[in-house]
Amino acid sequence: MDGGAAGALCCGRCGGPAAAARAARRQRFRAAVFARPGGDLSAAGSARRTARGATAARAATPGRAGGAGEATGGAAHFRAVTGTLLDISPHILVVATDAGEQRFALTAGAAVWHGGAVHATELRPGERVVARLAPGRKDVADKVWAGIGRVAGTISESGAGQLTVAEGTSRTQAVVIAPAAANRIRVRFPHLEPGNLIDLIGLRHGAVLEALVPATSQPAYLASRLTRVPAVVKTAAGTFSGSATWHEPAGPGEEPRGVAYPAIDPAAGCAEAALAAPCPAELPYLAVGSMVSVRNDCTGAARVLPVTSCGAAARLFHDRCLNCGTSPRGRVADLTLASFVELGGDPERACFNATIAVRP
């Protein structure tokens, strides 16, 4: 039994063949139980749905639901490639990916991030890179991030510019604050004592993150004093909007594309989420394996992605995203790095305003 009737379900950044098979199996069962002989899965209910002002979840038709990672919407469709840097020149990028060695041409204006804007030749082989491909091109990269990492969670230990941060209950991260960025980070995160929340972006050096950029401002509350934001669910045409952030893959087994969703049903349990942490806002309950459509309100890019984890860190923050306007609510999705980039987000900017639609 993957998730007992009342037992805990480990949904911590589910990855690997077993998790993918479980998600596919659940989709299959869901489709089967709502199938009607010779009919569309939801056609019979559509009229009633319209009349009753159905929510997002009900608005989409399962028969038309796209597969994971399917791009939707009329905006530019980005693709992202993650891998290990093998070689780089001012014009060519060579990356070792799961599919083998791949070569990409760098556009004249291609930006390269490695703790800040750098020249392409400053990168060294062996770096973990994420490259965003130019829209409509399979072999041209227009932006590259090397060694980027992020840690968001509760400080569990601190001292002398070094922090240990708990991301949920099952994962801890070591952070070293870069001396050059210390003042900048202390302005946004004045309290670096245990129990306070922190969200930092920086360069990944093995198991340690060298923090360079504060991803948000420190919330006024301690992680242990988190309360539910009593926001009324406001769905417009069956969707809800908020801030979409990103997280690093927990390991090689994690699905490269997906969403850590902060409102996995609490009765199902979640190994990563602190039990005391309520959902940041009232969001529809979903399960690991549910499909959601995520649209970047800043670029218009949209994709259908599976829920792969419970978004333990996203539950802790009630902040708003301030890119291209203020997001109407806090964090509604914590995307994997590849998905975030493919939706047109810039990881060093921490978030984008997103609109989510649940696809049953």
Place this chain on the structure above:
Amino acid sequence: MTFARSAEQMQIPLLALVLLGACAAKMSRVIRARSIVVVLDATSLFPPRLRRAATMAVCFTELCLGAGILATSGRAWLGWADGVRLATALFFLIAMCAIVELREFRPGVGCGCFGELSSAPPGPRSVLRAALLAAAALVSLHGGELTLPPAGPTAALDLGILMAEFLLVAALSPEVGEVLARLGYTEPCEVRAAPPQRAITSLRRSRAWRCHATLAPAEKPADMWRELCWWYLVYPGRDGAGECDIVFAVEVRPRRPAIRAAVVPRPTGPPPEGAPARPREAAAEGVSPAF
């Protein structure tokens, strides 16, 4: 002259109501959460070590000013009235400046003026409201004792001014939309917490369960998950063709939930990833309009 006098006097109930309402909204949130930390947003411009004290000071000031305005509107403490009203004007001017600063330096944080109702980042309306209330407090200076007007045109004028000002303050308050939404709010099923045991109990009592009893479903579900308004339960079983999975969907509803069922044959070989299975049987029981 009568209009000016009425305008001066009608600021008193308006200011008292706003101040006491703001204090009550903050305190109700503190009492429910049993911690003052939940209303620290209102003082997020202060250094963190001062926020708790600043929040308590703001609440206390609102309470004192609100009660003071009411107390000094009578004859007993009339001598203190102008001082209290001047302090109120100063308070709202400071509040206006604080909101302007908040919009500049912490644009993602709500002002917390009315507790949890003010969780959205403040806009220009919030600034205007604080300015209007400061102006109202200044207008009320030298307003003298608050007296009941004689029935007739004077009373109608007083009432009209009061109503107009309330409407103006409401129009400048983003919290009103939140209040109206809550008044007409019923929790949708997709955000309603529902214990899984209730779904199992409902299922065991249902006709769908009895119809599939011949397939010998196991005692415990092999998989169970909640998605939107439905609990899904999967039981392993056997039919004439071999092993199968019996899938039940139980609606999240306190009474008489809709229950659907399907029997899905186990794939003999490795199934194609994500390919939907063709159900061999599907049954519905009171299908919910939710789907």
